Amino acid sequence: MEETKLDLKVLSILEDKIQLIKTEKGAIYLVGPIKLPVNLYGETVEFKWYCWLNCDEVTENFERIINKLSSINLAEFQQSSVLVYGDFQYGDDAIIRMHSICHTGDIFGSKRCDCGFQLKQSMKMIVEHGTGALFYLANHEGRGIGLFSKAMAYIFQENGYDTVDANQALGFVDDSRNYRDAIQVLKALRSKPVTLITNNPKKFDALKNSGLPVSGREALWGDVSEYNEKYLETKINRSGHMRDEDTCCND
Ligand SMILES: Nc1nc2c(ncn2[C@@H]2O[C@H](COP(=O)(O)OP(=O)(O)OP(=O)(O)O)[C@@H](O)[C@H]2O)c(=O)[nH]1
Numbered sequence: 001m002e003e004t005k006l007d008l009k010v011l012s013i014l015e016d017k018i019q020l021i022k023t024e025k026g027a028i029y030l031v032g033p034i035k036l037p038v039n040l041y042g043e044t045v046e047f048k049w050y051c052w053l054n055c056d057e058v059t060e061n062f063e064r065i066i067n068k069l070s071s072i073n074l075a076e077f078q079q080s081s082v083l084v085y086g087d088f089q090y091g092d093d094a095i096i097r098m099h100s101i102c103h104t105g106d107i108f109g110s111k112r113c114d115c116g117f118q119l120k121q122s123m124k125m126i127v128e129h130g131t132g133a134l135f136y137l138a139n140h141e142g143r144g145i146g147l148f149s150k151a152m153a154y155i156f157q158e159n160g161y162d163t164v165d166a167n168q169a170l171g172f173v174d175d176s177r178n179y180r181d182a183i184q185v186l187k188a189l190r191s192k193p194v195t196l197i198t199n200n201p202k203k204f205d206a207l208k209n210s211g212l213p214v215s216g217r218e219a220l221w222g223d224v225s226e227y228n229e230k231y232l233e234t235k236i237n238r239s240g241h242m243r244d245e246d247t248c249c250n251d
Contacts, residue, residue: 006063018062021188026056028184029065036083040120045127048088051081052185078138080181083123088190091131095218097122097197098182098207100140103147112154113231117223122197125218133189135182143167144176162234174239179206187212199241219244 014031021028032050053074055065078101088094099106099122105115119134126132142150149170156166164174183206186194193213196204197220208214221244224232235241 006066011063011066014066015062018065019188020058020060020062021052021184022058023054023181023184026054027058028181029053029055029062030185030188033084038083038123040123040127045085045123047083047085049081049083050185050189051079052181053079054181078141080138081136082182082185082189083134083136084189085126085133086129086131088131088133090192092192093129093131093195093215094190094192095126095129095132095195095197096135096186097126097133097220098135098137098179098203100143100177101136101138103141104150111223111225111227113228114221114223118220121220121222125197125220132194133186135185137177137179137182140177143174145170145172162238163231164234164238175202179203179210183207183210183212199235199244201240201242 017031017033019030021030030050030052033048034050036047036049037044038047053065057064059065086094097118099119100115102110102113102115102119104110105113105117106119109116123134126134141147142153145153145167149167149172152170153161153163153166156169157163161169167174187210191212193215194207195216195218196207196214197218198204199219199221204214204217219242221232236243
C-alpha cells in the first residue's frame with residue numbers, strides 16, 4: 001500500500017508534541033502537553049494533558065504512526081492519559097494518583113463504589129499540593145475485567161456475592177491490573193520523588209518496585225454511604241486495602 005505523505009506543516013505542528021517511549025513489547029507514543037482547563041468544584045484549573053498509545057512498531061518516524069491512525073479505528077479501543085499540574089518535571093515534591101477507569105462511578109456518578117469521589121478528590125489534592133499528576137488508566141475497568149463483565153459482576157452482587165467472589169464467579173481473578181505503562185510514562189515525565197494517593201498496597205508496591213523514588217503514600221477514603229459500605233469493607237477485608245485513621249467504614 002502506498003504511504004500517504006503528510007503535509008509538512010501538519011507534521012511540524014505535531015512533531016514536537018510526540019515522544020517515543022520504548023517498552024519491552026514495543027513502544028508507547030506519548031502526545032502532549034495540551035492545555036486543559038478543567039472545571040474542578042466550580043473553579044477553572046489549568047492542567048497539562050498527555051495521552052498515550054501502545055504500538056508494536058518502534059519508530060522515531062512519527063509520520064508512519066500518524067499515517068496509521070485513520071485506519072485503525074482507535075475509538076473501538078481504550079487509550080489512557082495523564083493530567084499534569086504545576087512544575088511536574090522539576091518540582092521537588094509531587095503527588096500522583098493512578099486512577100483505574102470506572103465508567104459507572106467516574107462518568108455516571110454511581111454511589112455503588114467510591115471511584116467518582118476518589119477521581120475528583122485526588123485532582124483537588126494535586127492542585128492543593130501544587131505539583132502532581134493524575135493517571136487515568138483506561139484498560140483497568142472492573143479491576144481489569146472490562147465493562148461488560150463488570151455489569152455481570154454487578155448482577156452477582158445484587159444476588160449476595162461480594163465484589164471479589166463476583167469476579168471469580170465469572171472466571172476472572174479478582175484483580176488483573178498492572179501499572180507498567182503508567183510507570184513508563186511517569187518515568188518519561190519525572191525522575192524526582194513522588195507521593196502516591198492510594199489505599200491499595202499493590203499499587204504502592206508496583207510503583208516502589210519500578211525503581212522510581214517514592215516518598216510516601218496518602219490515603220483516600222470518603223463518600224461512604226449505604227450504597228458502597230459493603231464494597232468498601234470488602235476492599236479492606238478481602239482485597240488488602242489499607243485501613244487508615246480516617247477510615248472508610250463505620251466500625
Ligand atoms: N469488578 C468490579 N470492579 C469494580 C467494582 N466497583 C469498582 N470497580 C473497579 O475497581 C477499580 C477501582 O479499584 P478499587 O479497588 O476501588 O480501588 P483501587 O484502585 O484498587 O485502590 P485505591 O487507589 O485505593 O482507589 C476500577 O477499575 C473500577 O472500575 C465492582 O463492584 N466490581
